[in-house]
Amino acid sequence: MKLEQLINKLLFTHIIGDVDVEVAGIHNDSRAIKDNDMFVCTKGAKENGHDYIPQAIANGAKIIVIQDKQEQYVEGITYILVPDTGKAASIMVDEFYGSPTHQLKLIGVTGTNGKTTTTNLIEHILTYHQHKTGVIGTIEIRYPGYQEEAKLTTPLCYELQRYFYNMKQADVDYAVMEVSSHSLDLGRVHGCRFKTAVFTNLTQDHLDYHVTMEAYGEAKGLLFAQLGNDYEQASYAVLNSDDPWSERYARKTSAQIITYGLGEDALVRATNINITAAGTSFTLTTPLGELELSTKLIGKFNVYNLLAAISAVIPEGLSLDQIKEAIEGVEGVPGRFEAVQQGQPFAVVVDYAHTPDSLENVLRTAQQLEPRKLICVVGCGGDRDRTKRPLMANIAIEMADHVYFTSDNPRTEDPIAILADMTNHLTAEHYTTNVDRKLAIEDAINEAQAGDIIVIAGKGHENYQIIGTVKSHFDDKEIARDQLIARGYTQS
Incomplete structure (x- = not known):
C-alpha cells in the first residue's frame, strides 16, 4: 500500500x-x-x-x-x-488492513470485573444461533478455524487489526472483544468502529498505571466517547444502571442506551434471584417481555454478567426465547468460579478474582452456599497496584474462616514484601502465610472437611506463574486436582 x-x-x-x-x-x-x-x-x-x-x-x-x-x-x-x-499507528494499521471493523459487527466490553464472562456469554448466544463469531480477550483469541492464547487483554493495534482482517477473511459476522483501560488510554482501539459497547462495573484496579480512580474511570469512558451513531450502522451503549459511572458514560455518547441492573429503572433487569450450588435462577424483565431464566452459572455477579450479555444481543434481533435457550446451555467460563471435582465431599473453586470487588463477590457467593467452613487461598500480583493489597486481605479475613495468603505472580517484587503489604496491619489470627502457592493450595485442601468450600483466588484460567522475569508452568486447577488425588479422591 x-x-x-x-x-x-x-x-x-x-x-x-x-x-x-x-x-x-x-x-x-x-x-x-x-x-x-x-x-x-x-x-x-x-x-x-x-x-x-x-x-x-x-x-x-x-x-x-x-x-x-x-x-x-x-x-x-x-x-x-x-x-x-500510538493513535496514529491505530489509524494507519486500520487503513492498512482495509478497515475490517467496518465490515464486522464489533461488540466491545469494558469494566473492572466481568469482561471475560460477559464476552464469552455474548459469543455463546450468537454462536448458538448460527452467527460466526470471533472473540478477543484475556484468555484467548479465537474464531472458526483459529485459536491462540492471549498475551494481553486487548492486543496492540498491529495484531488487533490483523485479527479483525483474518476474521473477515474467515467470513466471521461478529467480533466480541474485551477492551481494557490501558488499550483505551494508549489509543490501541482508536481505529476500531464499534457497533455496541458494554460497561460492566468500575472498582479499584490498575492504579499503578492510572494513579487515581478518576483517571481510571475516564479511560473506560473513552470507549463510549468514540461510539458513534451514524446512518450506516446504529450504535448501542449497554450500561450497568447500578454503577454510578454509567451516568457519566451516558453523557459521553450519542448512541442508543440500553441499561441493565437489579433496580426498577433498568430496561433489562433481574428479580427473584435464587442462588444454589447447582446454579442461579431469576426473573428476566425486558422491553421485549418477561420470562424465567435458569443457568449453571453461580452468583449474583454472574446475574450482572448475564444481564450485560442479554442487553448486548437484544439489538441483534434475537427473541427472548432464543436468548433463554442459548443461556441455559452455558457450562461456564474457564477460571471463573470453576469447580475442581474429584468426588471429594467438599467444594474446591478456582476463580480469577484479583481485585477487592471481585474477591468480595466470589467469597459472598461461596457464603451463600452455606459451607461448614469457608477457606480462601489468595495473593496479590507484583509490580501492580499496591494499594489494593491490604483491601483484599481485609476482605478475605472478614469473609473467610481461614485464609492462606500466598504469592500470585510476584514478578520482580519480593514475594515476602508483597505478603507484608497484605498482612502487616491485620490483628486477626485465622490466617497462614506461605510464599509458595503450591504448598498453600495443598495445605488448604488438606485442611478441608465435608461441607467446606475452598476458594482459590487470583489466577483463574492462568497456567503460569511469573517469578522475577521467568514465566513457568503453574495451574491452580492442576495443583488442586493432584492434591485431591493424593488425599484419595479419584472420581472425576
Whole structure:
C-alpha cells in the first residue's frame, strides 16, 4: 500500500522525505522489521521506540513514524512526525488492513470485573444461533478455524487489526472483544468502529498505571466517547444502571442506551434471584417481555454478567426465547468460579478474582452456599497496584474462616514484601502465610472437611506463574486436582 494512502486520515503530520513509497508492513518492534516496512516509535513506561530507529533502518525500514524531532535524518528514509504515535499507528494499521471493523459487527466490553464472562456469554448466544463469531480477550483469541492464547487483554493495534482482517477473511459476522483501560488510554482501539459497547462495573484496579480512580474511570469512558451513531450502522451503549459511572458514560455518547441492573429503572433487569450450588435462577424483565431464566452459572455477579450479555444481543434481533435457550446451555467460563471435582465431599473453586470487588463477590457467593467452613487461598500480583493489597486481605479475613495468603505472580517484587503489604496491619489470627502457592493450595485442601468450600483466588484460567522475569508452568486447577488425588479422591 502506498504511504500517501496510509497517512491520508492523519491530521497535523510533518513529512520529511518521499510519500510515494510502498509500505509492506507496520510494526513498533524493530526486531520484526523487514524490507520496506514502517517502524512506529512508541513510548512506553520502560522503553522509548525512538532509541531503536537505527536498528529498524538496519533491518529494512523505509518509513519511520516519530513524535520527537530528531537531530539527524537518514537520507532515503521517510520520517512522519505526529503528535501521538500510538493513535496514529491505530489509524494507519486500520487503513492498512482495509478497515475490517467496518465490515464486522464489533461488540466491545469494558469494566473492572466481568469482561471475560460477559464476552464469552455474548459469543455463546450468537454462536448458538448460527452467527460466526470471533472473540478477543484475556484468555484467548479465537474464531472458526483459529485459536491462540492471549498475551494481553486487548492486543496492540498491529495484531488487533490483523485479527479483525483474518476474521473477515474467515467470513466471521461478529467480533466480541474485551477492551481494557490501558488499550483505551494508549489509543490501541482508536481505529476500531464499534457497533455496541458494554460497561460492566468500575472498582479499584490498575492504579499503578492510572494513579487515581478518576483517571481510571475516564479511560473506560473513552470507549463510549468514540461510539458513534451514524446512518450506516446504529450504535448501542449497554450500561450497568447500578454503577454510578454509567451516568457519566451516558453523557459521553450519542448512541442508543440500553441499561441493565437489579433496580426498577433498568430496561433489562433481574428479580427473584435464587442462588444454589447447582446454579442461579431469576426473573428476566425486558422491553421485549418477561420470562424465567435458569443457568449453571453461580452468583449474583454472574446475574450482572448475564444481564450485560442479554442487553448486548437484544439489538441483534434475537427473541427472548432464543436468548433463554442459548443461556441455559452455558457450562461456564474457564477460571471463573470453576469447580475442581474429584468426588471429594467438599467444594474446591478456582476463580480469577484479583481485585477487592471481585474477591468480595466470589467469597459472598461461596457464603451463600452455606459451607461448614469457608477457606480462601489468595495473593496479590507484583509490580501492580499496591494499594489494593491490604483491601483484599481485609476482605478475605472478614469473609473467610481461614485464609492462606500466598504469592500470585510476584514478578520482580519480593514475594515476602508483597505478603507484608497484605498482612502487616491485620490483628486477626485465622490466617497462614506461605510464599509458595503450591504448598498453600495443598495445605488448604488438606485442611478441608465435608461441607467446606475452598476458594482459590487470583489466577483463574492462568497456567503460569511469573517469578522475577521467568514465566513457568503453574495451574491452580492442576495443583488442586493432584492434591485431591493424593488425599484419595479419584472420581472425576
